[in-house]
Amino acid sequence: MTERISKSQRFKMMNPIIQFFKFIYLSIKIMIVVAGGHGGTREVK
Amino acid sequence: MSKIVILGAGISGHVAASHLRRKLSKEHKVIVVSPNSNYQWIPSNIWVGIGRMKSKEILFPLAPLYRKKNITFLQAKAVSFHPEGDPKESKPYVLSEYVVGEKKGTQEKVTYDYLINATGPKLNFEATDGLIPGLNKTYSVCTYGHADHAWHGLNELIQEMKKGKKAKILIGTGHAKATCQGAAFEYILNVEQELRKHKVRDMAEVTWISNEYQLGDFGMDGMLLSYKGMTMKSSEMVEMIFEDRDIKWILGAGVDKIEDGLAHYENLDGEHKTESYDFAMLIPAFSGHGFKAFDKDNQDITNKLFKGFMIVDADYTSKPYEEWSVQDWPETYQNPSYKNIFAPGIAFAPPHAISKPRKSKNGTDISPAPPRTGMPSGITAKLVADNIIDSIKKGKESLEHKGSLGNMGAACIASAGYGLTQGSGVSITTYPIIPDYHKYPKSQGRQLGKTFGEIGLAGHWLKLALHYAFIYKAKMKPFWWLIPE
Ligand SMILES: Cc1cc2nc3c(=O)[nH]c(=O)nc-3n(C[C@H](O)[C@H](O)[C@H](O)COP(=O)(O)OP(=O)(O)OC[C@H]3O[C@@H](n4cnc5c(N)ncnc54)[C@H](O)[C@@H]3O)c2cc1C
Numbered sequence: 001m002t003e004r005i006s007k008s009q010r011f012k013m014m015n016p017i018i019q020f021f022k023f024i025y026l027s028i029k030i031m032i033v034v035a036g037g038h039g040g041t042r043e044v045k
Numbered sequence: 046m047s048k049i050v051i052l053g054a055g056i057s058g059h060v061a062a063s064h065l066r067r068k069l070s071k072e073h074k075v076i077v078v079s080p081n082s083n084y085q086w087i088p089s090n091i092w093v094g095i096g097r098m099k100s101k102e103i104l105f106p107l108a109p110l111y112r113k114k115n116i117t118f119l120q121a122k123a124v125s126f127h128p129e130g131d132p133k134e135s136k137p138y139v140l141s142e143y144v145v146g147e148k149k150g151t152q153e154k155v156t157y158d159y160l161i162n163a164t165g166p167k168l169n170f171e172a173t174d175g176l177i178p179g180l181n182k183t184y185s186v187c188t189y190g191h192a193d194h195a196w197h198g199l200n201e202l203i204q205e206m207k208k209g210k211k212a213k214i215l216i217g218t219g220h221a222k223a224t225c226q227g228a229a230f231e232y233i234l235n236v237e238q239e240l241r242k243h244k245v246r247d248m249a250e251v252t253w254i255s256n257e258y259q260l261g262d263f264g265m266d267g268m269l270l271s272y273k274g275m276t277m278k279s280s281e282m283v284e285m286i287f288e289d290r291d292i293k294w295i296l297g298a299g300v301d302k303i304e305d306g307l308a309h310y311e312n313l314d315g316e317h318k319t320e321s322y323d324f325a326m327l328i329p330a331f332s333g334h335g336f337k338a339f340d341k342d343n344q345d346i347t348n349k350l351f352k353g354f355m356i357v358d359a360d361y362t363s364k365p366y367e368e369w370s371v372q373d374w375p376e377t378y379q380n381p382s383y384k385n386i387f388a389p390g391i392a393f394a395p396p397h398a399i400s401k402p403r404k405s406k407n408g409t410d411i412s413p414a415p416p417r418t419g420m421p422s423g424i425t426a427k428l429v430a431d432n433i434i435d436s437i438k439k440g441k442e443s444l445e446h447k448g449s450l451g452n453m454g455a456a457c458i459a460s461a462g463y464g465l466t467q468g469s470g471v472s473i474t475t476y477p478i479i480p481d482y483h484k485y486p487k488s489q490g491r492q493l494g495k496t497f498g499e500i501g502l503a504g505h506w507l508k509l510a511l512h513y514a515f516i517y518k519a520k521m522k523p524f525w526w527l528i529p530e
Contacts, residue, residue, distance in 0.1 A: 004289040005500075013501035016466060022503035026472055030507070033454035033474045033495045034420060035529040038428075040376040040447035041481075 047073045047437045050139060050157035052123045054079035054107055056087070056419050057390025057426035058163030060530060063521055064430040066116050073437065075115075078155060080122040080144045082106055084519055085189050088419060089512050091231045093192035094326070095239045096200060097463040100189035103512075105520060114521060120145050123164065123334075124152065126350055128383040129341035137385070159433045162355050162388040163426060166331035169220075175303035176219045176329055182306050183219070183325045186232055195326055199236065202324045206245035212323040214240075215308060217254035219327030221299025224264045224414040226255055229328050230283070230471075231459045236326075237290050238462030238469070253287065253294040254308065254320060254327075256411050258403055260284050260294060263457070264413035266400045268475055269489045271497040276488075279473070282498055286461070286471065295320065297403070299411040300327060315406030331391065331414065346382075355388035356380055359396040366401050371451025371481045373397065377444045378429050384442060387433070389425035391417045399479055420455045421478060423530030424448050451479040454495055458508045461500070470504020473497070 005013070012018050049065055051058045054077050065075045083104040092098040111118040121141040128137045136156040143149050168187050170176050178185040184195035206212055216233040218226060233253055240246040253260075261267050261279030268279045287294060297313035308320045308327070333353040340346045350356060359375040373396040380386040388394075399415045428446035435443035454476035461469040474497055480490020488496070518528040 002288040002291075004285045013469065014467075016502065019502040019506070022499065022501060023506050026499060026503055026507055027510075029497070030456045030458075030472070030474055031529070033476050034456050036454060036495075038424060038448040038453035041371045041374070041449045041451045042376065 047158045048076065048156065049073065049159045049161065049433060050076045050078060050155055051161040051163055052078050052139065053163035053165055053390075053392070054081065054084055055163060055165045055390065055422075057165070057392070057422040058161065059084055059519055060423045060426040061161050061163060061389065061430040062116055063114075063525070064427050065434065066114055067526060068430075068434045069437065071115060074117065076117040076119065076155065076157075077107070077111060078119045078121050078123060078139065078141050079107070080120065082108065082120055082145070086512060086516050086519065087187075088508070090186045090189055090192040091228065091235055091460055092463055093189055094184075094186040094195040094199070094232060095235045095463060096196040100193050103516070104189055105516070110520060119143070119153075119155065121153070123336065126336055126338040127154070128160075128338065128350070128386060131339070131341055131343055137383070158385060159436075160386045161426070161429055161433075162386065162392045163390050164334055165391040167334045169330040169332040172330040172332070173220045173300060173303060173327075176300075176327060181303045182323060183303055183327055185329065186228065186326060187328065199239075199324055203240070203243050203245055206248040207243070210248065212249045213321060214249055214251045215254055215320055215322035215325040215327070216251070217298075217327060218256050218413070219300045219303070220330035221256050221301065221311070221409060221411045222414050223256055223328050223330050224416045225328045225331070226257060226263045226413060227416065227418065227457055227459060229253075229255070229326065230263070231461070232326055233292060234286070234290065234459070234461040234469075234471075235463060237292060242467075251290075251292045252320065252322075253292055254298050254300065254310070255294070255296055256299055256413055258297055258313070258401070258412065260287065260296065262400050262413060264398070264400055264416040265475065265478070266480055267489070268473075268480075268491055268496055269493065270473065271493050272499070276493060277498070279498070282471075286500070297411055299405065299409055303327075311405050311407065311409055311411065313403060313405050313411055333394070349382040350380060350386070352394040354394035355386075355392050356382075357388050357393045359394065361394070361396050364397075369397055370483070371449060371477065371479050374449045374451045374479050376447040376449045377432060378425055379444065387429040389429045390422035417450075418455055418457060420530060421450055421453060424453060427530050449479070451477050451481055453478055458504055458511060460505060460508045462505065464505070466502070468505030469500065469502055470506075470508050472499045472504040472507060
């Protein structure tokens with residue numbers, strides 16, 4: 001086993017308080033990507 | 046009065062049916078034909094497959110909901126397509142066969158004005174000799190039944206490991222052209238975490254086997270991701286996770302035969318190898334359902350409707366990888382020969398793969414088929430429904446709603462372990478789904494800010510939140526339509 005994720009990184013990844021803010025941030029970011037619209041690709045603008 | 050028939054009540058069929066019903070007045074008929082009595086939220090099958098969710102938590106019966114919402118439900122399977130009718134029936138119809146009740150086995154001509162084929166993939170286990178869920182120690186998590194079964198198999202092995210058995214676990218793709226690597230990726234991480242929770246991790250060797258050329262390809266040609274302020278390849282990210290979790294990997298592997306505890310495969314070097322295991326979860330090849338189509342004189346016109354999956358407004362001209370473009374991908378999912386037939390979700394025939402095609406030294410194709418995940422399945426179903434609604438309201442064809450996978454983002458929230466405080470998830474978003482190498486030549490065809498990765502507990506919460514949100518939406522509870530696809 002190679003420890004590729006350091007202890008401090010792992011702490012941040014699993015800390016519920018840090019992750020709560022990450023959850024809000026990710027939810028907004030994902031909404032922007034996914035609900036940010038879609039369309040065709042063929043129309044010449 | 047218009048009659049809209051939807052084949053399939055998976056993510057895309059159900060999304061289409063619910064939007065059509067909400068936006069069309071009662072004089073129009075919405076009919077769903079599907080053989081399964083239940084709606085299932087497939088992404089949560091991963092947790093059923095590790096015993097952390099019961100299958101009843103991810104499904105609900107369709108008939109009562111459809112009755113309440115004035116959607117006609119025929120628990121039947123489509124058998125053949127007759128887009129011009131036949132000598133006795135002037136309207137187009139789908140020949141459907143009931144699968145339960147008094148009418149079981151009887152066939153009915155279900156006529157339509159508009160047809161949405163949302164039958165998804167056939168799980169083509171037969172394409173790999175010996176790959177049968179529950180036999181030869183191989184399992185699947187593609188349906189809730191399979192996932193239940195997989196948990197029984199895994200749990201038995203865990204109990205044996207607790208008594209001292211050393212075990213080999215193999216998870217990945219079970220065919221040279223399989224897709225849905227993302228689901229297998231989630232499952233291997235969840236299984237690995239469960240082994241730790243059951244304190245048997247040191248008794249198991251866990252191996253990823255896949256037809257991908259590189260880790261993190263996911264059938265999407267891999268991606269460059271923004272990760273912690275850096276730009277990282279998805280292959281590097283997955284390698285980091287696998288090494289950290291002590292998961293071994295075998296790549297470029299086209300599994301072609303399964304025997305009891307043995308997976309035979311050919312690799313890109315043309316070598317024929319065998320991997321032994323005590324438990325395997327291998328995703329089968331996905332194929333079309335093998336439907337036939339006939340014209341009004343009962344002549345076979347299958348090739349006008351199907352190319353494996355259903356033909357839509359894609360550019361199917363065969364061309365080399367270097368010439369593939371986002372413009373090849375469909376925008377309206379309309380069949381070019383029969384303009385009142387549409388195929389969103391997985392049911393449409395893709396113009397080609399997304400990942401670079403590769404052959405072994407013996408000429409065997411070993412590379413992933415293109416995945417079509419839940420989010421684009423929902424979005425394409427909604428836009429098909431919206432075009433049909435507009436066409437009905439305007440009294441003429443309207444195709445204003447467009448959604449090419451080359452101009453659409455997707456989120457893949459891959460569970461990496463279950464648990465409110467101990468869980469983890471790998472959240473990846475990509476924009477666009479199909480890489481646009483002209484628009485984004487320096488970032489592997491994708492927009493970097495919108496293509497990013499994150500690892501941590503928040504990913505698990507997100508996946509859990511999506512589970513509840515999408516089941517709420519699927520049950521058409523108050524304001525369900527506010528939740529985006
Ligand atoms: C284990 C697993 C995990 C996944 N996880 C994710 C994830 O985390 N995120 C994500 O975005 N995507 C995920 N996916 C992919 C996602 O589930 C699919 O993209 C989605 O289900 C496709 O929707 P669909 O409606 O096109 O097909 P399906 O959901 O397969 O629905 C097809 C429907 O057609 C019906 N049908 C079949 N044959 C007939 C017939 N002859 N006549 C009438 N009806 C028929 C079926 O009963 C079913 O109701 C996962 C897939 C799997 C297998």
